[in-house]
Amino acid sequence: MSDHVPPASDRVIIFDTTLRDGEQSPGCSMNTAEKLEVAAALVDLGVDVIEAGFPIASPGDFEAVQAIAREFGDRGPTICGLARCRDEDIDRAGAALADARNRRIHVFLATSSIHREFKLKMDKPEIIRRAIEGVTRARRFVEDVEFSPEDAARTELDFLTEVVEKAIDAGATTVNIPDTVGYATPAQYFQVISHLKKHVRNIDRAIISTHCHNDLGLAVANSLAGVEAGARQIECTINGLGERAGNAALEEIVMALRTRGDFYKVTTGINTRRLCAISRMLSNITGMLVQRNKAIVGQNAFAHEAGIHQHGMLQERSTYEIMRPEDVGYSGTSLVLGKHSGRHAFRDRCAQLGFELTDKQLEQAYQDFTALCDKKKNVYDADLVAIVENRSADAPDRWKLVSFHTSAGTGAIPTATIQLQEEGQPVICDAATGDGPVDAVFHALERLTGISARLQNYQVRSLTVGKEAQGEVLVEIVYNNQVFHGRAASTDIIEASAHSYLKALNKAALGQAGQPKLHAQHAGS
Ligand code: KIV
Ligand code: ZN
Secondary structure (H helix, E strand, O other), X not given: OHHHOOOOOOEOEEEEOOOOOHHHOOOOOOOHHHHHHHHHHHHHHOOOEEEEEOHHHOHXXXXXXXXXXHHHOOOOOEEEEEEEOOHHHHHHHHHHHOOOOOEEEEEEEEOOHHHHHHHHOOOHHHHHHHHHHHHHHHHHHOOOEEEEEEOHHHOOHHHHHHHHHHHHHHOOOEEEEEEOOOOOOHHHHXXXXXXXXXXXXXHHHOEEEEEEEOOOOOHHHHHHHHHHHOOOEEEEEHHHOOOOOOEOEHXXXXXXXXXXXXXXXXXXXXXXXXXXXXXXXXXXXXXXXXXXOXXXXXXXXXXXXXXXXXXXXXXXXXXXXXXOHHHHOOOOOOEEEOOOXXXXXXXXXXXXXXXOOOHHHHHHHHHHHHHHHHHOOOEEHHHHHHHHHXXXXXXXXXXXXXXXXXXXXXXXXXXXXXXXXXXXXXXXXXXXXOOOHHHHHHHHHHHHHOOOOEEEEEEEEEOOOOOOOOEEEEEEEEEOOEEEEEEEEEOOHHHHHHHHHHHHHHHHHHOOOOOOOOOHHHOOO
């Protein structure tokens, strides 16, 4: 919410923390280019606040917050930077955000007895003093200051009330009530927010925010309970990314508020048709697959298998469907195009799926599409998405796969022969063995690129249905203590494996990974 206009009471502010709390998921670090890409998609999605990072955490975090502030800080969402209640943190956040018109500093300090005693070794008066100092200092840089009493859901209610009141007096315009360890239950969290609404003397001068972690699988339910009690900002992440079991999932929150508008009677500014696309984007960038039956954005979220359901749906959609797939930009397994579909149909379908492609990208994707049509009869939306994302993902590759050949079977040593090419260089070729054809391919690729990485994760799944479905392969490798992801799809899973591993090696060659850094919950406030 730019310019600190308090929202109408029926408007819920969507505060996205994918780039800060979400990025703290193990293996989910992003580099600045990736963060800018995600930030652009969040702007298009219509979030109100983007928490872009924790500037003191690392030079990379500072650079990313600054880049996002410069790029997006005057065209819609407020750009927010996190800071502990420490001078150096707050000054760093202020500096990172300096170029944004719409900016917010989010200061936090733990308040629960367990954190006071064991982490901070501070008594209650000292916590109050530090919170006031933190908010006051942040106000020197920005007018929009958020204060979070970390582990609020486990803090004594009278002390929480006092801290929140003092933070507002010091100038906090949003007070966030984190359930840092995912311990709260909906009824209890409702009580906490209701208590603050009733007992914090100056509460009408600030917006109450929820920030719920998902350790008990209750993050979304708790956030919604907070809204029922009067909270008007929700902190959440795309795909529910975040440390441990993650944060409240933005897509679930937004669709719950929209689908049950009859009950919650609030709105958000989210363009829900972009939900599936941004979910896929995050999954591609972080390598964190979305479970098939995940609400709203999972591949099966709108698939009706049971005959009785299908029958009911044919008669009247609302018998079994509470949301329309198109309202969340869902691309399921509907049959869309075939061998004889022309460029126009292909372009139209890509546009309907939310892809804006240049003529060159479109032509390349169309070539891939016709090649796929030679291999499989039915091409589904999910295939189309994989084609386009395969082409548009990541930075330009250093090496391209020219060809591969494998031989494997019982009683033989699995072997792979691979040809690669670098731009303007002759084709290079090498072979290797392994304990299976995929392993042999990976070894051959490592020999050719000279990059010897540790494979940390390898997953294959079918993109659509039927025997001819494409297999999607996701790899995660570690090289020089950094994690890199690759993803590719093909009707041949060895080919998909080769492409995805090469993608990860290409990223490793460019050193494109997130930076090691200090995480908020480990930061010792
Ligand atoms: O979970 C938490 O308490 C946080 C704070 C930094 C707001 O992420
Ligand atoms: Zn958190």
